[in-house]
Each structure stands twice: as structure tokens, then as C-alpha cells.
Amino acid sequence: MIRRAALLYFGLAGLIILVALVMGAPFTVRLSVEALALSLIALGLNIQWGYGGLFNFGVMGFIMVGGFAVTFISVPVNIEFWGSEGPFMLLKVLIAAGIGALLIMGANRLHRLGASPRWHRSAQVAAWIVAYIMYRSQIDPAAKYIEAEAGFVGGLGLPVIFGWMFGGLLAAGIAYIIGKIALGLRTDYLAIATIGISEIIRALIKNMDWLTRGTLTVSPIPWPVPRPQDYQAFGVDTFNSFVFARAGYLAVVIVVVIIALFLIQRAYGGPWGRMMRAIRDNHISAASMGKDVKSRQLEIFIFGAVLMGIGGAILTSFAQIYDPGGYQPINHTFIIWVMVIVGGAGNNFGALFGGVFIYIVWVLSEPISQAMFINISQFSEGVGWGAIPDIESRSLQMRVFVLGLVITLALRYAPRGLIPEVVRK
Amino acid sequence: MNELIFFVNKVLVSGMVLGSIYALGAVGITLIFGILRFAHFAHGDLMTLGAFVTFILTVMAAALGIVAPIPMAILVLPLAMVIAAGLALGIDKGFYEPLRKRGAKPVILLIASIGVTLMIQGLIRLFSGVSTRSFYADTPKQIFRIDMSFLGASRPIVVTEPQIWMIGLTIIAVLALHFFLTRSRLGKGMRAMADNADLAQVSGINTKLVVRVTWIIAGSLACLAGTMLALDVTLKPDLAFNIILPIFAAAIVGGLGQSYGAIAGGFLVGFAETMAVFNWAVLLRPFRAGLPDWIPNDLSIVPTEYKLTVAFTILIIVLLVKPTGLFKGVSS
Numbered sequence: 001m002i003r004r005a006a007l008l009y010f011g012l013a014g015l016i017i018l019v020a021l022v023m024g025a026p027f028t029v030r031l032s033v034e035a036l037a038l039s040l041i042a043l044g045l046n047i048q049w050g051y052g053g054l055f056n057f058g059v060m061g062f063i064m065v066g067g068f069a070v071t072f073i074s075v076p077v078n079i080e081f082w083g084s085e086g087p088f089m090l091l092k093v094l095i096a097a098g099i100g101a102l103l104i105m106g107a108n109r110l111h112r113l114g115a116s117p118r119w120h121r122s123a124q125v126a127a128w129i130v131a132y133i134m135y136r137s138q139i140d141p142a143a144k145y146i147e148a149e150a151g152f153v154g155g156l157g158l159p160v161i162f163g164w165m166f167g168g169l170l171a172a173g174i175a176y177i178i179g180k181i182a183l184g185l186r187t188d189y190l191a192i193a194t195i196g197i198s199e200i201i202r203a204l205i206k207n208m209d210w211l212t213r214g215t216l217t218v219s220p221i222p223w224p225v226p227r228p229q230d231y232q233a234f235g236v237d238t239f240n241s242f243v244f245a246r247a248g249y250l251a252v253v254i255v256v257v258i259i260a261l262f263l264i265q266r267a268y269g270g271p272w273g274r275m276m277r278a279i280r281d282n283h284i285s286a287a288s289m290g291k292d293v294k295s296r297q298l299e300i301f302i303f304g305a306v307l308m309g310i311g312g313a314i315l316t317s318f319a320q321i322y323d324p325g326g327y328q329p330i331n332h333t334f335i336i337w338v339m340v341i342v343g344g345a346g347n348n349f350g351a352l353f354g355g356v357f358i359y360i361v362w363v364l365s366e367p368i369s370q371a372m373f374i375n376i377s378q379f380s381e382g383v384g385w386g387a388i389p390d391i392e393s394r395s396l397q398m399r400v401f402v403l404g405l406v407i408t409l410a411l412r413y414a415p416r417g418l419i420p421e422v423v424r425k
Numbered sequence: 426m427n428e429l430i431f432f433v434n435k436v437l438v439s440g441m442v443l444g445s446i447y448a449l450g451a452v453g454i455t456l457i458f459g460i461l462r463f464a465h466f467a468h469g470d471l472m473t474l475g476a477f478v479t480f481i482l483t484v485m486a487a488a489l490g491i492v493a494p495i496p497m498a499i500l501v502l503p504l505a506m507v508i509a510a511g512l513a514l515g516i517d518k519g520f521y522e523p524l525r526k527r528g529a530k531p532v533i534l535l536i537a538s539i540g541v542t543l544m545i546q547g548l549i550r551l552f553s554g555v556s557t558r559s560f561y562a563d564t565p566k567q568i569f570r571i572d573m574s575f576l577g578a579s580r581p582i583v584v585t586e587p588q589i590w591m592i593g594l595t596i597i598a599v600l601a602l603h604f605f606l607t608r609s610r611l612g613k614g615m616r617a618m619a620d621n622a623d624l625a626q627v628s629g630i631n632t633k634l635v636v637r638v639t640w641i642i643a644g645s646l647a648c649l650a651g652t653m654l655a656l657d658v659t660l661k662p663d664l665a666f667n668i669i670l671p672i673f674a675a676a677i678v679g680g681l682g683q684s685y686g687a688i689a690g691g692f693l694v695g696f697a698e699t700m701a702v703f704n705w706a707v708l709l710r711p712f713r714a715g716l717p718d719w720i721p722n723d724l725s726i727v728p729t730e731y732k733l734t735v736a737f738t739i740l741i742i743v744l745l746v747k748p749t750g751l752f753k754g755v756s757s
Contacts, residue, residue: 055532185744187532188464192673193744196737199670207730334539390554401547407540408520411533
């Protein structure tokens with residue numbers, strides 16, 4: 001099995017070198033950074049699905065949260081906002097939300113005071129309604145005011161690395177809430193609930209213009225390493241400046257991936273990983289052995305989400321722009337699933353391989369199909385059938401088809417992935 | 426009175442339209458879940474595919490010079506439904522049946538259906554481009570204005586022609602499905618298999634045939650729903666991908682595996698969406714003079730841009746409070 005994995009990794013390295021020869025160095029380094037960031041997210045999903053058997057289809061939500069976190073932390077401070085009434089109004093929103101949360105918590109505990117189930121339920125509903133009205137009555141004017149006066153809240157101007165950490169932290173917090181709500185559900189239901197929650201997150205981030213600038217997008221987002229412009233200021237020519245800057249970024253990402261891989265590989269091999277696999281394979285027997293299935297699953301859901309949040313933050317700061325409209329389930333949820341399934345669920349090196357490999361396939365299927373279409377088009381013109389119209393926009397769509405084809409083929413012919421999980425007896 | 430007409434137009438009519446589409450989609454999803462025990466994610470794209478089949482047939486019929494008093498799309502719809510049913514059967518044969526034979530878990534089938542979703546979407550965009558098309562490119566969409574002046578309103582109730590067809594055909598489809606499930610031998614077999622597949626097989630029900638019939642019904646209903654949606658708005662490659670989640674919400678709210686539940690769930694989600702974004706302050710307008718000033722002018726429950734989240738919120742509440750749905754659903 002190790003020989004097979006080594007062969008596959010050698011093949012992958014060869015593929016990357018081939019890409020570098022054909023497409024040039026700056027493109028390849030960019031591709032590698034994005035591929036590695038996505039593999040970090042794939043590792044996160046591998047923890048959730050491969051270790052824990054949790055069916056998280058809301059990956060996009062965590063990636064978006066990570067992106068928002070790094071934007072909020074690293075973008076320069078917006079002086080207009082801090083000089084206006086905005087912070088005070090936001091404080092009022094926070095107080096209203098806090099009172100609402102207290103009300104809801106109080107209503108949830110009402111049965112301890114001896115309220116009948118019916119009273120308990122109606123008090124809960126009433127508390128939610130009151131809390132919602134209170135929150136809306138504060139947030140609506142505050143949002144309108146901030147958007148009109150200052151544009152948006154702005155950032156904190158802190159180093160990017162803190163933004164990545166905060167991305168992981170924020171994703172963990174959201175994962176805790178989602179996990180509390182949804183982890184009790186069975187597989188199919190959990191999948192649909194997580195998709196739904198990630199769509200809610202997307203709608204919120206997209207429309208909270210006061211916080212994220214919504215579809216107006218935030219840019220530029222700083223880098224943790226010198227940018228191409230900084231190299232150019234020292235007299236490096238454009239081509240090399242891009243290579244150097246992106247290579248510097250790549251080095252940081254490689255360090256992050258290696259740390260993450262080391263930690264989760266250790267966790268997998270240890271008693272904790274064994275327990276997780278026991279829960280995944282048969283949660284009833286694991287529960288009868290005294291394992292607290294529910295809180296263990298919550299734990300693993302949060303760990304996976306941390307990696308997703310960090311990966312999303314890395315992607316956003318690399319792109320230097322935070323565009324909530326650019327997030328799609330296909331590009332940010334389903335592709336991660338394809339990475340994990342094709343690479344091998346339950347095997348970290350499989351997920352890593354799948355992450356890099358599938359991203360290369362995804363990116364390259366566009367130019368390859370474009371070349372193919374141009375050839376077919378020339379042929380059909382030569383025979384007198386006429387050319388294919390809009391080759392460019394059509395070949396862009398081929399990636400979606402190729403992704404679907406890859407996953408259906410993988411499920412049919414290699415259901416355990418290219419580098420499957422090693423089961424020790 | 427105008428305010429009430431506004432309410433009817435904004436909430437009742439559009440809720441009815443949305444609900445019909447959700448219901449037709451949710452029935453297919455719920456039937457597939459009941460028989461095959463997996464959440465068929467590609468159902469939305471089956472709807473889009475059906476709409477495109479109808480569109481191609483419409484163009485072909487127009488090219489042949491066929492003229493009809495009803496919209497051409499409705500005329501070719503039965504044929505399109507047959508083709509879509511065939512496509513659904515083909516998809517099952519090509520992608521799901523091999524996995525089922527291997528004894529794959531329902532979760533694997535769900536992932537496979539996402540692969541199918543991506544493939545259908547890629548193919549549709551490959552052949553049609555990303556542009557939007559309209560069934561009403563040549564002929565104007567007929568709009569009915571029901572005069573309500575006898576009630577003292579100056580504004581009419583507005584319904585478009587495809588909306589009337591949609592509501593009518595939904596009722597026909599639901600009735601047909603009801604009679605099929607309760608009166609025919611095969612329909613009873615389907616219900617039996619949804620209850621307990623093993624027991625159904627031992628009692629001599631041809632389960633393979635039931636599976637095939639399920640795909641035929643699901644495919645043709647998806648085609649109907651997709652065509653209706655495309656008639657109401659426009660035809661584009663991501664037509665139904667965007668509404669697959671509310672459809673799932675409808676199916677789960679009604680209880681997965683329950684056909685009647687899915688219909689109820691579809692209308693429930695549809696009306697909930699339109700009611701949540703409706704500005705209730707409009708209804709208070711006639712009494713405005715007698716009301717205190719602090720009541721704001723915008724009393725919609727959620728802002729319009731959050732319309733999509735309504736379905737998910739309902740879904741999550743139902744999953745938490747009554748996980749089996751309003752009608753008791755089956756589990757995977």
C-alpha cells in the first residue's frame with residue numbers, strides 16, 4: 001500500500017512539473033498554493049467524514065467564515081467607522097442580542113421551575129419571537145447607518161497569521177452551534193441540514209453589507225509574505241516577482257499543511273483516533289462501551305471545521321479579495337467531497353493527494369477541453385458543418401462535467417479511494 | 426381593498442405557484458426515498474433537463490409549422506415527459522443500479538447523485554451555453570387581470586397564463602398519482618415496498634418493476650415541474666439547482682417517503698416563503714390614522730434577500746422538533 005501511495009505521489013509530482021513546463025512557473029506556483037489550501041480543507045473533511053463518519057455538506061459555509069475572519073482581522077482599520085456613531089449602535093445591537101439570548105436560555109430552563117410541557121414550548125416560541133424583534137429593531141437602523149456613513153465596519157489591521165487563526169476559531173464556534181443543532185440527525189438528514197445551514201451563512205455574509213461589504217467585495221487583503229509589488233520595488237522584473245512572491249506564500253502554506261498533517265496523523269494513530277473509528281463503524285456498540293458518542297462527534301466536527309476555516313482564510317488572503325458572491329456549492333463543497341472520495345476517505349495522505357490532484361484536474365480541464373473544442377471546430381468547419389460557437393464559455397463548463405464524471409467513476413471502480421484507509425486487524 | 430388585492434397577488438398567487446413546483450419536485454424525491462432509501466440530489470437537474478427537452482421539442486414543433494390554440498410547450502409536454510422518464514431510467518441504470526447491486530450504503534448513492542447533478546449541469550451548459558431562454562420569445566405571455574371593482578378595489582388580481590396551467594396541471598398530476606397509488610396494483614405494490622422492501626419482495630411484488638415505475642413517475646413529474654418553472658420564469662441551466670434545497674425542505678417537512686406529506690410540505694414551504702417576505706404593514710395601511718406612530722412602515726418578517734433562508738429555517742425547526750416530518754416519514 002505504501003508503494004502505491006509513493007507511486008501516486010511521484011506521478012503527481014511529475015504532473016506538476018509537466019504543468020510547469022507547459023503553463024509557466026507563476027501559474028504553477030499559484031495552482032500549488034490553491035491546491036494545497038484546498039487540500040487543507042479536504043483534510044478537515046477527511047477528519048469529519050473519514051474519521052468520524054459525519055456527513056458534512058456545508059463545507060462552503062466554513063470556507064466563507066474563514067475568508068470573512070481573515071478579512072476582518074487583516075484589512076486596515078476604517079477610521080470613518082470608529083469616528084461615527086457606528087460602534088455605539090453596534091454595542092446596542094449586542095446588548096439587544098444578549099438580552100434575547102438570555103430570554104431564550106431562560107425559556108429553555110423553564111421546565112425546571114415546574115412549567116408544564118405546553119407552557120414550556122409556548123414560552124420558548126415567545127422568547128424566540130421577542131428576541132428576534134428586539135434584535136431586528138436594533139440591527140436594521142445600525143446597518144443602514146453604518147452603510148450610509150462609513151461603508152462598512154472595516155478591519156482591525158492585525159497581521160494575517162492572526163486572521164488565519166481567527167478563521168479557524170470562528171469556524172470552530174460556528175461548527176459548535178451547527179453540531180449542537182444538527183449532529184443528532186441521521187446521515188441524509190444531516191447532509192441536507194448542513195447544506196441548508198451553509199446556504200444561510202452564505203445569504204447572511206452576502207447581505208450583511210455593514211459587516212462584509214457584501215457583493216461590493218473587500219480588497220486588497222494583505223499577505224503574510226512580501227507581495228509581487230514589494231519585489232518589484234526592489235527592481236525584480238514582473239515575471240520573477242510573481243514567482244518569488246507566490247513561492248514565499250507557498251512555503252508558508254506548506255508549513256501549515258505539514259503541521260496540520262502531523263497533528264491529525266498522530267491523532268488518528270492514537271487512542272482518540274481508534275475511538276473515533278469505533279464510533280464511525282458502529283456507534284451503538286461504541287456507546288455501549290461507555291463512549292459519549294454525541295460529544296465525541298461534536299468534537300470531531302469542530303476539529304474538521306477548524307481546518308476548513310484556516311483553509312478558507314488562506315484562500316481568501318491569497319486571492320487578495322473577499323467576494324461573497326464568488327462562493328458556489330460546486331466550487332467549494334462538492335469539489336472537496338470529490339477530493340476526499342477519490343483520494344481515499346480515512347487516509348490523510350489520500351485526502352492530501354486527492355486535494356492536489358483533483359484541483360489540478362479541475363483547473364486543467366478548461367484549457368484541455370478548449371484545445372479539444374478548437375480542434376473539433378476546425379475539423380467541422382473543414383467538412384463544412386460550421387464552427388462551434390462560444391468555445392471559451394463552453395469549455396469553462398467542462399470542468400463541472402469532468403468533476404461529476406470523476407466522482408461517479410471513482411464510486412463505481414474505486415469506492416475506497418486511490419489511497420484507501422489502512423485497516424489494521 | 427387594494428391592500429387585500431395586493432396581499433392576494435403577492436402571497437396567495439405566488440405562494441400557490443411556488444408551492445405547486447415544490448410539491449411536484451418533492452413528490453419525486455419522496456417517492457425515490459421511499460423506494461430506494463436515498464436522498465436523490467440530482468432531482469433538481471432532472472427538472473432542468475426536462476425543461477430543456479420540452480424546449481427542444483417546442484422549437485422542433487414550431488419549425489414543423491404546428492399551430493395550436495394552447496402554448497406549444499403544453500402541447501409537447503406529454504412527449505417530453507415520456508422522454509424525461511426514459512432519461513431518468515437511463516440514469517438509474519448507468520449510475521445508481523451498479524452501486525445498489527454492490528450493496529452500497531445510501532450515503533454513497535447520495536454522493537453519486539451529486540456526481541450525476543454535476544454531469545447533467547455540465548452537459549446542459551456545454552450544449553446550450555449559459556444564456557437564458559424564454560418559451561415566450563415569439564408570442565407574448567397572456568396575462569389575466571381579474572377585475573375586483575365590485576369589491577371596491579381599483580387594482581385587479583393578476584395571474585399569467587402559465588401560472589393557471591401550472592396550478593391546473595399540478596392538481597391533475599396529484600389526483601392521478603393518488604389514484605395510481607391507491608387503486609392500481611402497481612401503486613399498492615409501491616406503497617408496500619416503501620413500508621418494508623423485504624416483506625414486499627417475499628409477498629411476490631416485482632420490486633425491480635416497482636423501482637422502474639418509481640423512476641418513470643419521478644422523471645415525468647420532474648419534467649412537468651421543470652417545464653412549468655421555465656414557463657413561469659425563464660429557462661436557464663441553473664433553473665432548478667437553486668430550488669433543490671427548498672424542495673428537499675418540502676419533502677422532509679412532509680416526512681420523507683410520504684407522497685401526500687410532500688405535497689402538503691411543498692405548499693407549506695411555498696406559502697411560508699411568500700408570507701415571510703410580505704410586508705405586513707401594507708395590510709395596516711387603511712387603519713394607519715388610528716395606529717400609534719412607532720409601528721414601522723416595513724413589517725416583513727425577513728428582508729426579501731433572505732427569502733431562500735426561510736425554507737431552511739423551517740427545515741431545521743422541523744428536523745429539531747419533529748424529525749420524521751409532519752406526516753410520519755420513513756428512516757434511511
